[in-house]
Amino acid sequence: MTLVRTLLEIPELRMRLRAGGDLLDREVTRIYGTELPDPSRYLSEGELVLSGLLWWREPGDAEPFVAALAHARCAALAASGADTGGIPDELVAACERHRMPLLEVPADLSFAVVTERVVLALAAESGGARKRLLSAAAEDASLPTLLTHAATELGADCWVCSATGRVVAGSAPGAPRERTVLPVGGRSAVPWSLVVGAELGPGPTEVAEELASLVGLARAREEEVRRVRMGVAAPLLALLADPAGSAAELATAFAATGLPADLPLRVLLAHAPGAGDILGELLAEHPGPVFVGELADAGGAVALVPADDGRPSDWPAAATRALERLGGGRVLIGIGGPAPMPGLRGASEEARHALGAAARRAERVAVVSGEEIGVHRLLLAGAPDELRRALRERTLGSLAGHPELLRTVRVYLECSGSPARTAKALHVHVNTLRYRLARAGELLGADLTDFRTQVDVYLALSVDN
Known part of the structure; x- marks a missing residue:
């Protein structure tokens, strides 16, 4: 069983207790990172909530955030004050008030390291194949390596696929052979799945579930590295x-x-x-x-x-x-x-x-x-809808109520104003075409052989296309 006090004893994490000293025997079942001001809909009982406090902007912000954690019966809050000049006093007070243990993460410690160490601690009591998978994850957390180890343990090839159909990684080349499919944890808009090429019994299913958790950890770590890398371009992207x-x-x-x-x-x-x-x-x-x-x-x-x-x-x-x-x-x-x-x-x-x-x-x-x-x-x-509609109505006028003439004018303009090509495209005689164009010109109150008129009418006709 992984307790809150267990996390304080992990030397690599160097976390410091700021509130809830009498609540350290709470069991930690998972870890969840968030920067949402109100994360209540995503929280689960027993979670260690990891946050860089980007949601904290002014006095009063801590109360609803901590209240949501307490209502969900989360195990503890691990927070870094790297972006806020330290842990706000009101956050400490809110945690004491709602009986929520508060652990301060050193400013120089990556959340990826915290996540990895906590997940490893949560899985440390697993045995057999699960322990070997965990060991492989600790030595080399890359997805291809992890899936190769898992394929050996399960006796079947494994793949990770995104919901778009992309094969993220696999223990074997080629298309996945779906026999067992497990969801990979995470809150991305593009979910991942673990695909195993064999039907699994209860024991192997536990191993596959462990693998799915480790894949989720690897994805979270990669996404954090990506977010840090993207940070240098954030001002540029906002300006664009x-x-x-x-x-x-x-x-x-x-x-x-x-x-x-x-x-x-x-x-x-x-x-x-x-x-x-x-x-x-x-x-x-x-x-x-x-x-x-x-x-x-x-x-x-x-x-x-x-x-x-x-x-x-x-x-x-x-x-x-x-x-x-x-x-x-x-x-x-x-x-x-x-x-x-x-x-x-x-x-x-x-x-x-x-x-x-x-x-x-x-x-x-x-x-x-x-x-x-x-x-x-x-x-x-680039024009507002109201302006587009107004220009169409003003340009086409009463011609808009004559579908056959509208089609004739459109084909005429798409044929670069050539009567011969237009008549052929419409399967009509050239004289019939000329009559229709003359009638359309009367309704428009303009000369359809004039270039500027042609441009205006073509733009108006393009509004609905």
Whole structure:
């Protein structure tokens, strides 16, 4: 049994007790990291809650946070004051008031180390194959190595797969042979599963469950390393999503990434529940430096990706297929670029307009690249809906009530104003075409052979497409 006092006795952790000295015999059953002001919906009894206190902004914030932990019967709170100038006194007081043990994590200690040591402590009493798996995890926590050890213990190959269908790692090449599937712990918007190529009895099932927990630990560790790496690009990503940012601010933020200024980059904007996790999943196997960050508005994320990335030309289609397998709510992604650093502002604007174009599609999943839509459509995507509708109504006027004439005008403009090509496309006589165009011109009150009129009408006709 792992108790709170057990964690205080682990020399590598160097944690210091700040509150709840009479509650150290509480059993710790798992560990959960959070920076949410109100994590109540995600908490479980017996959890050691790990937090960097990013939720603490002003006096009064500690009370609801600690109350949520106490209500869920969590075992203890382990907190680092690295980003808050130390542990706030009000947090200590709130923990004493709600009888919640408070352990202070040294500012120089990574949460990945804390997580690893706590999980290892929780599993230390396992025996046989579970102990050997634990030993393998302690020596080399990489997923391929861990799965190879597990395959030996279980007598069957093992794979880790994401909900998009991507094979994250495996003990053998090729497609997974699904016989037993276990969920991997974690709260990502893109869940992982452990797939074992054999039917398992009770004993091996316990080993597989242990393996799934270790895979979850390895994922949490990798995600924390990734978050730290992404931190250098956080100011840049925020500026790319903010049209008000200046060019000077953009150049300063870009320098922190270490990327060469002449490297062509793409900007990806996403809107979906768990958008950051989704972009991270789609770019997980990208060979170059990729930066992904959450946006201030809920459900938004941005990514910066080298353009010379070896992506297939149908990447948007492939991404769409993967996200359709994921399920869930609407997922919208807009892609801008490629452009070097001086052109990143334009690439981000292109991505924003492409995201707007994706939002206007009916599909649940829409991935739109600025390269696949015309300039006029990008311009239309950037206009507010009310303005788009008003311009359509003003330009088309009474012509909007004549579907056959609208189709004739659209085909005429798409045929570059050629009567012969238009008549052939519509399967009508040229004289019939000319009559229809003349009638359409009367309804418009304009000359359809005039270039500027053609541009205005084509833009108006494109509003609903």
